[in-house]
Amino acid sequence: xxxxxxxxxxxxxxxxxxxxxxxxxxxxxxxxxxxxxxxxxxxxxxxxxxxxxxxxxxxxxxxxxxxxxxxxxxxxxxxxxxxxxxxxxxxxxxxxxxxxxxxxxxxxxxxxxxxxxxxxxxxxxxxxxxxxxxxxxxxxxxxxxxxxxxxxxxxxxxxxxxxxxxxxxxxxxxxxxx
Amino acid sequence: xxxxxxxxxxxxxxxxxxxxxxxxxxxxxxxxxxxxxxxxxxxxxxxxxxxxxxxxxxxxxxxx
Numbered sequence: 629x630x631x632x633x634x635x636x637x638x639x640x641x642x643x644x645x646x647x648x649x650x651x652x653x654x655x656x657x658x659x660x661x662x663x664x665x666x667x668x669x670x671x672x673x674x675x676x677x678x679x680x681x682x683x684x685x686x687x688x689x690x691x692x693x694x695x696x697x698x699x700x701x702x703x704x705x706x707x708x709x710x711x712x713x714x715x716x717x718x719x720x721x722x723x724x725x726x727x728x729x730x731x732x733x734x735x736x737x738x739x740x741x742x743x744x745x746x747x748x749x750x751x752x753x754x755x756x757x758x759x760x761x762x763x764x765x766x767x768x769x770x771x772x773x774x775x776x777x778x779x780x781x782x783x784x785x786x787x788x789x790x791x792x793x794x795x796x797x798x799x800x801x802x803x804x805x806x
Numbered sequence: 807x808x809x810x811x812x813x814x815x816x817x818x819x820x821x822x823x824x825x826x827x828x829x830x831x832x833x834x835x836x837x838x839x840x841x842x843x844x845x846x847x848x849x850x851x852x853x854x855x856x857x858x859x860x861x862x863x864x865x866x867x868x869x870x
Contacts, residue, residue: 666832668845729835801838 651744656735663733672730676721684717703766708775715779719786726790729798745784752780807843812866815859816841830854 652661665673691709694700700709725731732738755774765772816826816837823841827834830851839845840855847855852867859866 666836667848667851668836668839669833729833729839734831734833798835 655737655740655744656733657737658735660735664735665730665733669725669730669733672728673721673725676724676728676730679724680717680721683720684713687713687716703770704773704775705770711776712779715783719783722783722787723790726787726794729794731791745788749781749784749788752777752784756781807869809841809843809866812855812859813841815861815866819859821859826855826858829858 649661652663653659656663688710691700691713722731732741755777759773816823821829823837824834827837830837831854832851836845836847836851837855840847840851852863856863856866
C-alpha cells in the first residue's frame with residue numbers, strides 16, 4: 629500500500645469514528661452517546677467481551693503460526709488479516725449479547741437502530757458488489773478488493789440474522805411469560 | 807428456581823413485565839429472567855422491585 633492510500637485509509641477510519649459517535653447519539657432515545665444497560669446486561673456483556681477477547685487471541689495466534697510457517701501466500705494486503713480478527717471478535721460479542729438480550733440497551737430506539745444498520749449494510753455491500761461486477765484486478769501483486777467492506781457486510785448480515793431468529797424465539801416466549 | 811411469588815405480585819398489581827421493568831429501570835428480559843429463576847438480582851434491584859410492588863424482601867425473595 630502506498631503512502632497516499634495509507635493516509636486516505638486512516639482519514640476514512642477517523643471520519644468513520646466521528647460518524648459513529650453521531651450515530652450513537654441518534655440511536656438513543658435520550659440523545660446520549662452512552663447506551664444504558666441494566667445490571668444483568670452489564671454482566672452478560674462482560675462475559676461477551678471476554679469471549680470476544682479469547683476469540684481474537686486464538687485467531688491472532690493461528691494467523692501468527694500460519695505466517696511464520698509461510699502458509700499465508702494469498703495476494704491480500706496484511707492489514708486485512710488483522711481487520712478480519714477484529715470483525716470476528718466483534719461478531720462473537722454481538723451474537724452472544726443478542727442471544728442473551730444484552731445487545732440493545734434500555735435507551736436504544738429500535739427503529740432508528742434497524743434503519744442505521746440497514747444503511748451501513750448498503751454502504752458496505754455496494755463497493756463489494758461493484759468490484760465483483762467490474763472484475764477483481766491485481767495491483768502491486770495484491771487483489772484490489774474492498775475486504776474491510778466485505779467483512780463489515782458479513783458482520784452486519786450475521787447480526788441481522790441472529791436478531792431475527794432471537795426475535796422469533798422471544799415472541800413465542802413472551803406470550804408464555806405474560 | 808422460578809420466582810412465582812414475584813409473578814403473582816406483579817399480576818396482582820396488574821402490571822406487565824414491560825411496565826415493571828420501566829419502573830425498576832431494567833429491561834423486560836431481566837424481569838423475565840428473575841421470574842424464571844435464570845438470574846439472581848442484586849439487593850438494589852430486589853429493593854426496587856419490592857418498592858414497585860409494595861412488598862417486602864421476605865415476601866418476594868426469601869426462600870422458606
